[in-house]
Amino acid sequence: MSDGRKPPIRPTPLPPTPGGATGFELDVQTSPSRKMRMLTTRLPRILHAPTPELRLRLRTKLVVAMIIAALVPVAIVAALASGVILSNLEEGLRDDADRQLTVALNLLVRSVERLGDETVQMSESPELVVAIEGGQRAAGSGGTVYPAPPEIVRRTLDAWLGNEAAHVPSSRLQVLDPRGAIMFDRVIGGGSERFKDAGVLADDPAVAAGETWSRTVRLVAVGDHVIVRAVAPIVDANLALRGVLVLSTPLDGELADSIKGALSADVLIGGTSGDLAVTFRSPLGRRGEPVELAPADRDAALRGQRIHEELDTSTGRYTVTATRLLDNGEKPVGIVGVGVDRGPLAATKRLAIRSLVLGGGGALLFALVLALVWSRRLGAPIQRLHRGAIAVSRGDLDHRIEMPGTDELTDLATAFNQMTSTLKDNQARLAARMREIVALHDAGRAVSSVIDLDQVSRKIVDAVARTFDVQLVALWIGGSEARPGDGDDLRPSAARARRADVSSALATDDSLAAATTLTPFAKRAAAARAPVRLERAADDPTDGAAAVTAGSPGPLVALPLDRKARVVGVLAVSRAVKDGAVREFTDAEMNLLATFADQAGAAVENAVLYQEVRGASEELERKVRLRTAELTAINSELGRALADLRETQAQLVLSERMAGLGMLVAGVAHEINSPTAAIRGSIDGVAAAVQRISKHGADMVSRAPSPEVADRVARLLDAMVPPLAERPMVTGLVARKAGREMATALDKHGLDRELANDLADLGATADDIARLAAALGPATHLAPSAVGALTDRVYLARTASTVRTAVSQIQRIVGALKSYSHLDQQATRSDADLHEGLETTLALLHHALRDIVVERRFGTLPHVPVFVDELNQVWTNLIQNAQQALAGRAARGSIAIETTATGDGWVSVKVIDDGPGVPADVLPRIFEPFFTTKPKGEGSGLGLGIARRIVAKHGGELRCESVPGRTCFEVRLPISTASSIAEGDAS
Amino acid sequence: MRRAALLLALCAACDPGPGSLHHRRDPGALVVAQPSDIVSLDLARVTDSESIEVAQTIFDGLVRWRPGTTDVEPGLATWQVSADGKRWTFLLRDGVHFHDGTTLDADAVVFSFERLLDPKHPYYLGGAGDYWRALLKDVTTVEAIDPRTVEIDVARPYAPLLGDLAIFPIVSPTAVRRWGDDFQNHPVGSGPYAFESWSPGEQVVLHRFDDYWDGSAGLERIVFEVVGDARQRLVDLESGSVDLATSILPDELPFVELHPDLQLHHAPGNDVSYLAFNFDHPPFDDVRVRRAANLAINKEPIVKLAFQGRATAADGALPPTSWAYHRATVTYGFDIEAGKKLIAEAVADGKLDPNQTFKLYAPTTPRLYMSQPERVARFLQAGLERVGLHTELVLQPYQQHRASVEHGEHDMCVFGWIGDTGDPDDFLYTLFDRDNAQPGEAQNVAFYRDAHVHDLLIQAQGAIAQDQRADLYAQVQDQLALDAVWVPIAHGELVVAGRAELDNVIVSPTGSPVYQLIRRLENR
Numbered sequence A: 001m002s003d004g005r006k007p008p009i010r011p012t013p014l015p016p017t018p019g020g021a022t023g024f025e026l027d028v029q030t031s032p033s034r035k036m037r038m039l040t041t042r043l044p045r046i047l048h049a050p051t052p053e054l055r056l057r058l059r060t061k062l063v064v065a066m067i068i069a070a071l072v073p074v075a076i077v078a079a080l081a082s083g084v085i086l087s088n089l090e091e092g093l094r095d096d097a098d099r100q101l102t103v104a105l106n107l108l109v110r111s112v113e114r115l116g117d118e119t120v121q122m123s124e125s126p127e128l129v130v131a132i133e134g135g136q137r138a139a140g141s142g143g144t145v146y147p148a149p150p151e152i153v154r155r156t157l158d159a160w161l162g163n164e165a166a167h168v169p170s171s172r173l174q175v176l177d178p179r180g181a182i183m184f185d186r187v188i189g190g191g192s193e194r195f196k197d198a199g200v201l202a203d204d205p206a207v208a209a210g211e212t213w214s215r216t217v218r219l220v221a222v223g224d225h226v227i228v229r230a231v232a233p234i235v236d237a238n239l240a241l242r243g244v245l246v247l248s249t250p251l252d253g254e255l256a257d258s259i260k261g262a263l264s265a266d267v268l269i270g271g272t273s274g275d276l277a278v279t280f281r282s283p284l285g286r287r288g289e290p291v292e293l294a295p296a297d298r299d300a301a302l303r304g305q306r307i308h309e310e311l312d313t314s315t316g317r318y319t320v321t322a323t324r325l326l327d328n329g330e331k332p333v334g335i336v337g338v339g340v341d342r343g344p345l346a347a348t349k350r351l352a353i354r355s356l357v358l359g360g361g362g363a364l365l366f367a368l369v370l371a372l373v374w375s376r377r378l379g380a381p382i383q384r385l386h387r388g389a390i391a392v393s394r395g396d397l398d399h400r401i402e403m404p405g406t407d408e409l410t411d412l413a414t415a416f417n418q419m420t421s422t423l424k425d426n427q428a429r430l431a432a433r434m435r436e437i438v439a440l441h442d443a444g445r446a447v448s449s450v451i452d453l454d455q456v457s458r459k460i461v462d463a464v465a466r467t468f469d470v471q472l473v474a475l476w477i478g479g480s481e482a483r484p485g486d487g488d489d490l491r492p493s494a495a496r497a498r499r500a501d502v503s504s505a506l507a508t509d510d511s512l513a514a515a516t517t518l519t520p521f522a523k524r525a526a527a528a529r530a531p532v533r534l535e536r537a538a539d540d541p542t543d544g545a546a547a548v549t550a551g552s553p554g555p556l557v558a559l560p561l562d563r564k565a566r567v568v569g570v571l572a573v574s575r576a577v578k579d580g581a582v583r584e585f586t587d588a589e590m591n592l593l594a595t596f597a598d599q600a601g602a603a604v605e606n607a608v609l610y611q612e613v614r615g616a617s618e619e620l621e622r623k624v625r626l627r628t629a630e631l632t633a634i635n636s637e638l639g640r641a642l643a644d645l646r647e648t649q650a651q652l653v654l655s656e657r658m659a660g661l662g663m664l665v666a667g668v669a670h671e672i673n674s675p676t677a678a679i680r681g682s683i684d685g686v687a688a689a690v691q692r693i694s695k696h697g698a699d700m701v702s703r704a705p706s707p708e709v710a711d712r713v714a715r716l717l718d719a720m721v722p723p724l725a726e727r728p729m730v731t732g733l734v735a736r737k738a739g740r741e742m743a744t745a746l747d748k749h750g751l752d753r754e755l756a757n758d759l760a761d762l763g764a765t766a767d768d769i770a771r772l773a774a775a776l777g778p779a780t781h782l783a784p785s786a787v788g789a790l791t792d793r794v795y796l797a798r799t800a801s802t803v804r805t806a807v808s809q810i811q812r813i814v815g816a817l818k819s820y821s822h823l824d825q826q827a828t829r830s831d832a833d834l835h836e837g838l839e840t841t842l843a844l845l846h847h848a849l850r851d852i853v854v855e856r857r858f859g860t861l862p863h864v865p866v867f868v869d870e871l872n873q874v875w876t877n878l879i880q881n882a883q884q885a886l887a888g889r890a891a892r893g894s895i896a897i898e899t900t901a902t903g904d905g906w907v908s909v910k911v912i913d914d915g916p917g918v919p920a921d922v923l924p925r926i927f928e929p930f931f932t933t934k935p936k937g938e939g940s941g942l943g944l945g946i947a948r949r950i951v952a953k954h955g956g957e958l959r960c961e962s963v964p965g966r967t968c969f970e971v972r973l974p975i976s977t978a979s980s981i982a983e984g985d986a987s
Numbered sequence B: 001m002r003r004a005a006l007l008l009a010l011c012a013a014c015d016p017g018p019g020s021l022h023h024r025r026d027p028g029a030l031v032v033a034q035p036s037d038i039v040s041l042d043l044a045r046v047t048d049s050e051s052i053e054v055a056q057t058i059f060d061g062l063v064r065w066r067p068g069t070t071d072v073e074p075g076l077a078t079w080q081v082s083a084d085g086k087r088w089t090f091l092l093r094d095g096v097h098f099h100d101g102t103t104l105d106a107d108a109v110v111f112s113f114e115r116l117l118d119p120k121h122p123y124y125l126g127g128a129g130d131y132w133r134a135l136l137k138d139v140t141t142v143e144a145i146d147p148r149t150v151e152i153d154v155a156r157p158y159a160p161l162l163g164d165l166a167i168f169p170i171v172s173p174t175a176v177r178r179w180g181d182d183f184q185n186h187p188v189g190s191g192p193y194a195f196e197s198w199s200p201g202e203q204v205v206l207h208r209f210d211d212y213w214d215g216s217a218g219l220e221r222i223v224f225e226v227v228g229d230a231r232q233r234l235v236d237l238e239s240g241s242v243d244l245a246t247s248i249l250p251d252e253l254p255f256v257e258l259h260p261d262l263q264l265h266h267a268p269g270n271d272v273s274y275l276a277f278n279f280d281h282p283p284f285d286d287v288r289v290r291r292a293a294n295l296a297i298n299k300e301p302i303v304k305l306a307f308q309g310r311a312t313a314a315d316g317a318l319p320p321t322s323w324a325y326h327r328a329t330v331t332y333g334f335d336i337e338a339g340k341k342l343i344a345e346a347v348a349d350g351k352l353d354p355n356q357t358f359k360l361y362a363p364t365t366p367r368l369y370m371s372q373p374e375r376v377a378r379f380l381q382a383g384l385e386r387v388g389l390h391t392e393l394v395l396q397p398y399q400q401h402r403a404s405v406e407h408g409e410h411d412m413c414v415f416g417w418i419g420d421t422g423d424p425d426d427f428l429y430t431l432f433d434r435d436n437a438q439p440g441e442a443q444n445v446a447f448y449r450d451a452h453v454h455d456l457l458i459q460a461q462g463a464i465a466q467d468q469r470a471d472l473y474a475q476v477q478d479q480l481a482l483d484a485v486w487v488p489i490a491h492g493e494l495v496v497a498g499r500a501e502l503d504n505v506i507v508s509p510t511g512s513p514v515y516q517l518i519r520r521l522e523n524r
Helices: A023-030 A034-042 A058-124 A126-132 A150-167 A205-211 A253-260 A295-302 A343-393 A408-448 A453-467 A511-517 A519-528 A544-550 A587-703 A707-726 A732-749 A753-762 A766-776 A780-820 A834-844 A868-886 A943-953 A977-986 B002-014 B049-058 B106-117 B126-135 B161-165 B173-185 B230-239 B250-258 B287-296 B299-306 B336-348 B373-387 B398-406 B424-432 B451-462 B466-483
Strands: A171-176 A182-188 A216-222 A225-235 A241-250 A266-271 A307-313 A316-327 A331-341 A472-478 A490-498 A532-534 A556-562 A567-574 A830-832 A853-858 A864-866 A894-901 A906-913 A957-963 A966-974 B029-034 B063-065 B072-074 B077-081 B087-092 B139-146 B149-154 B193-199 B203-208 B221-226 B262-268 B271-277 B311-313 B357-363 B390-396 B412-418 B486-499
Touching: A058 A126, A058 A216, A058 A225, A058 A241, A058 A253, A058 A316, A058 A331, A058 A343, A058 B230, A058 B250, A126 A150, A126 A225, A126 A241, A150 A182, A205 A225, A205 A241, A216 A316, A216 A331, A216 B250, A225 A266, A225 B299, A253 A266, A266 A316, A295 A307, A295 A316, A295 A331, A316 A343, A343 A408, A408 A453, A408 A587, A453 A472, A453 A490, A453 A567, A453 A587, A472 A511, A472 A519, A472 A587, A490 A511, A490 A519, A490 A567, A511 A519, A511 A544, A519 A532, A519 A544, A519 A556, A519 A567, A556 A587, A567 A587, A587 A707, A587 A780, A707 A766, A707 A780, A732 A753, A732 A766, A753 A780, A766 A780, A780 A834, A830 A834, A830 A868, A834 A853, A834 A864, A834 A868, A834 A894, A834 A906, A864 A868, A864 A966, A868 A894, A868 A906, A868 A943, A868 A966, A943 A957, A943 A966, B029 B230, B049 B193, B049 B203, B049 B221, B072 B077, B087 B106, B106 B126, B106 B139, B106 B149, B106 B173, B230 B250, B230 B486, B250 B262, B250 B486, B271 B287, B287 B336, B287 B373, B299 B311, B299 B373, B299 B486, B336 B373, B357 B373, B357 B398, B373 B390, B373 B412, B390 B398, B398 B412, B412 B424, B424 B451, B424 B466, B451 B466
Parallel strands: A853 A894, B029 B221, B357 B390, B357 B412
Antiparallel strands: A171 A182, A171 A241, A216 A225, A225 A241, A266 A331, A307 A316, A316 A331, A472 A490, A472 A567, A532 A556, A556 A567, A830 A864, A894 A906, A906 A966, A957 A966, B063 B072, B077 B087, B087 B149, B139 B149, B193 B203, B203 B221, B262 B486, B271 B412, B271 B486, B311 B486
C-alpha cells in the first residue's frame, strides 16, 4: 500500500479469515502483472462493474488453455493408439494361434492316419503270414496248419520286423493270434519306458474289430493319456484270419515335438483330464513342466469349442488355443492345443507404454514453456491497448499507443490510433455542423414566418449576416412581381454591409447602393445557374471594378436561388480583407451558403407565388361573373331549340306514320279498284246478254214445232246452266280439241256443226249434246237458238259469281282497314290474339306482297294484353321492311312469320326473310332514329325505331339477327299483364 | 513431430489390415465343393450327378422322396390312381409360387411335360430330353382338368411312374417363354433355392426362396464351387473355406473321420455290386453250381478289406433302404463244405467238368459302387477255388467290360448297378426280367429268363397299391434267392464330408445332401 496502490475491489465485505487467505489473496499472489491489476482496480466505473467472482487473469487462462490443448489430444491419442495397437496385437496373436492350431491338427491327424496306413501295409505284407507260421509257408487250400512253437514264431517275426521297421514310426507293435493272445510285442524306435502303457492286453476289445477283418485307427484314452491305436487283420490269400496287427503310440510330448517342427508355435497335448504335455523349452533346452488348463476352458474345449487362454509357466507366458480330440468322430478323448509365446508381445507393450509416457511428458513440458512465453508476449501489448482505451474513454483523444512490430497487435494499435484521430476530427466536425444547423434552423424559421417579399428578403440577409463573418450580404430578386425571369431583370431587394469604420454593426443604409453596383455580378451567377466564387474580387477582369466600388475587393461569392430550373434571385456574400490577409470561403461554408440559398429560394418563391395567387384569384372571380351571364343566355336559347326539336320529332313520327298510311292507302286503293273494275266490266256485258237471251227465247217459242218442245228445251237449259257455270273456262288447245269432239257429236245428232266452238267454249260435253238433241227431237233448226241462249245464260251466271267475289273482296278490305285502325276498340290495352293482328296486316299489305311467298308458321299463342293498333304498326313496319328487303330481286323471295309461346311467360313473333341481309356494320344502327339505307323518299328511317319503342312500351324487346339469306326480326312480349303494364308505363 | 508420429501410429492401428481370420466368409452361405462344373441347370436336360444335384434344389417334382430315402411322398401334388392303373390324377398344392412370382397351376405342369413329350411344342426339348422321354415312354397324355388338377394317362398300368416324377422338374412356363433355349442358364422352378448366378468353371450361386411352400431353407445361400482336385477339396474343407465336399478319395476318409473339425456323413447307396452267372453258359444253368458259388464266398472280409468298410454285405439285389426290400427266405451262409458237396453232386451228374476253368470277367476301372473291382475279383476267385470252381480273370477297362458282358461273353462277371429313380422296378425288372436279356444290349447279364418272375414283375408294374407291389417284389426276391441268380456282394455307402458345425445333414440315396434341411450350429 505504500506505493499508493489501492487494494483489490471487494464487492462485498468479507469477514476476515484467520489465515488472511481468501480467493482474492490468491489473485494477488498469482498475479505476475502489477500494472494490469492496477488498471482493473483503479478504473472500476469505466470498466464493467467489478465481478463478484474470482477473476482468473488472461495469462493464467492462456497458460491453462494451452496446456489442456496440448495434453488432451496427446492423452486421447495415446490412450486410443495404445488400446488399438495392443488389442490388435492381442487379436493378431489369437489369430496366429488359431492358424497354428489348424495346422497342428492337420499334422496330428496326418501322423495318426499314417500310423493306420503303416499298419494296413504291414498287415498286407505276404511275409507276415509266413512269419506267423514260424517261417513255414502256409499250406494251400485244404492243407492243415500246425501251430509252430512260439519262440520260432517270435524269431521269424523279429526277422520280418527287421526288414520292415525302417519306415515305421516310433510305436509299439503287437501281433495277436486269431484268438486274441499276444504272440509278439516289440517297441520300434524308442525307449520302452515311453510305450509302457501304450500296448494292448490280451483280449483287448480294441482288437475285436480286427477279428472281424476291420481296419481301424482309434484314439484311446488310457488314464490321463491318449494312445493312438491302429489295428489291422492279418489274412491269408483265402481271406482266412491269421492274426491281428496292432501299432500303438502315445500322444505325448515327443509326438508333439514332431509336430512342433512344422509349426512356429509350441504344442500342448493330453487326455480329457490331468495335465497337458508341452513342447515348451527352457532357455537351457529342458522341456517345460506339463500344464493345466482352467477347468472351464477344458470343459469348453471338450464340448468342441476353440478356447483361448493365457498361460504363465516357468518357461514363459503363452497364448494357448486348444480344442478337443475325438475318437471315431464321436467321443472326446483328449485335448490338443498350441501355445504362442507372449514374450515379444509383452516387450512391445512395455516399449509402447514407455514411449507414450515419455512423449506425454515431453508434450506437457513443451506446452508449459510455450504457454508462458506466449502469454507474456501477448499480455503486455494488450495492457497498453487497455490503457489507451481507458484514456480515450475519459476523453483524452490525443492519446497515442506506440507499438512496434508487424503482428496483429500492432495492426490493432494502428487501428486504435486511427480510430482516436478520426474520433477527434468527427467531434470537431460535429460541433461545426451543430452551429450551422442552429443557424439554418433560425434562418428557416425567420424566412418561413413571413410572406411579404420585402420582409423575406430582409430576413434572409439578416440571417446570413448573423451566421457568417461577412463584409456585405446582398439579395436580388428576379423580374417583375408576376413573373421572375432568369436573371435578366434582377433587382436588389435587400442588402446589409459592414461599415468600413464601424466593425461591429451592419447597416442597410449604403448597402443597397453597393448591391446595385454589383448587379452585373449577380446576373453573371444567375446566367451561370451555379455559384460564382472569386478569391479576390478586385482582380476579376469583368466585375473587379464594381466590386471595389461596392467596397468588396476581397473574397466574393454569388449563389443563384435556383427553383426548379428557374432562377428566382441571387444571394451574394463578400468578406473583408483584414490586415492584408484574405480569408476565403471554405467548402463547408459554401455548402452552408448553398443550403441558405436553397431555403432563401424557397422563401422567395413562396412570397412571389403568394403575390401571384392573390392577383389571380381576383381575376378569376371577375371572369366567373362574366361567364355566368353568358351561360344564362345560352341556356335559354337551348331551351327554345329543345322545344323546336321535340316538335320536329313529333312531326317526323307523324310523317312516318303518314308515309306508312300512304303506302297502305295505295295498296287499299288498288285492292278496291280491281274488284270495282271487274264489276264494271261485267255490268257492261250483262245488258247485251239479257237482250240476246230474250231474243233467243222468242226465237225458240216462235220456231218451235210445238209448245212442248220449247218448254222441254227451256227446262233442259235451266238444268244445264248451273253445272256449266261452275265448270272452269276452257281455252286454247283444250277448247280446240273439245271443239272437234263437239263437231263429231253434233254431226251424229244431225245438228249444225257450226255450234261446236260455242259449245266447246262453254265446256259442254258430248253427253250434253246428246241431251240437247233428245230435247229438240226433230226440231234441229232450234239448235242455234238453244245454244245461243245457253251461252248467254252461262255467261250471266258466271258474271254474277264474279261480281259476288269482287264485292266480298271489297268487304274484306274494308273490314281489315277497320280492324287495323282499331276503330272498333278503345285505345287501351286488351287481351288480343296476335295472329289476328298479323293476318290483318298481311291482308292490308296483300298487294305489296303479291310477288312474295308468305309462309305462316303459327304456333298456339295465348291472348296477350296489348295496344292492338300500336302493335299493328309494328307488324306493318317489320313486314314492310322485309318486303322492301326482298324487292327488286330476280327470284321470288319469301317471308316466314313464326309465332311461338316460349314457355317461360313470353311469346315470340319472328319475321324472317331470305333477303340479302343487313350488313354487319349496319346492324348495330338499324334501330337508330333516321337511320335508313333506303333511297330518299322510300323510308323515313324511323320505322324500326318506332317499332322498338312500341315493343318496349309493352315490356318486350325487339331484336334482329342477320346473315346473308336470313334476316330475322324477333318480337318478344310478356304474357303477364302485371310486368308488362308496369314496364310499359315506365317506358 | 511427436504428435504427428502419434497420429500416424493411430492411423496405422485403426487400419484393420488384410488376412484377419475373424472376418471369414458369410456364415449364411453354404459352400459346397464339387469335383466338376455343371453342364446345364435345366433338370430336364441333365444326366450328370453334379448338374442334377444343383438343379434338384431349384426344381420340385409333383412328388418327392422322404429325406434320406427313396420313399415317395406328396410334393407339389397329392395323387390318386384309377382302378385300372392307367390314369393318374394329381391334385396340386395351393399357393405354390415359382421363383419368378408366377403361380404354379395345372397349365404349368402340362407345359413342363409337353416341352419334353410333344414334338410340336414351341419349346420342345428335342434330343436333350431323350433320357426323360425314355423314362416316361408310357405316358400318353397329360391334361389339365382344372387349375389345380392334372391327369396323366399311361398306356399301361405303370407304378414306377411316381418314382420317376419325384425328380421330374416342373418349370415356370413364363420363364421358359422368356428365355427359350437359354432357360438352362436362367432356371426358374419352385424349389427351396432360387438360381442367382453361374460363373462357368467357377461357381454356381443359389439363394434361399423365402416363399417356399414347405418352409424356407436353413441357410441363405448355397455356393457350389468347382474344385477339381480331390485333395484340394479336403484342404478347403479343413481350412473352413468350404462347408461340404463330395467325392472324397477313399484313402482320405480316415483323415476326415479322425479330424475333430470335420464330419463324415453316410448314406446307404442306392446301388448293388454282384457276381452274375451266365445262364446261357452251362454249367451255370444248374442251380447247384450257382448255390455252391454262393456258399463259397465270405462277403464280410471282402466288404471290410476291398471296400474300405464303406459298404454293407448284400443278400439280394435291392438295398435294405428300399421299401420293397425283403430278406429272402432262402439265404446262403459261408459254408465251404456244403458248397463242395453241391459241386460234387453236379460233377457226379456230369453237369460239371471238375477240371474246367471258367472265365470270370471284371472291370479294372473303379466304380462308385466298387472302388477296387480287381481286388474283389481276386477275393471271389479265391473263394470259388475253395469249392472247386476254377476260374481265370478277364480284366478290362469298364467300357470294354461292359460291352463284353452285355454280349454274354462271360461265364461269370463282376458288375454293379446304380438305381436311377429309387423304384424297386428299376432294380428288379431291369436286372432280372427276360425283356432285358437280349445279348448285345442286356442289362440282365445273367440272362435269367424266368417266366414266373417276368409275370410277377409286370404285375408289380401294373399294381398301384404299394403293399401289393411289395408283396409281389417279395415273391420275386424269394424266387431269385432260390434260383441263386447272383452272388450279391455289397451295397455301397455314400459319403459326404462336411464341417463339424453343420447340423442335420441328411444324405439322400442319390448321394446328395438334402440341402434345405442343413443348419449351421451357432456356438462353433
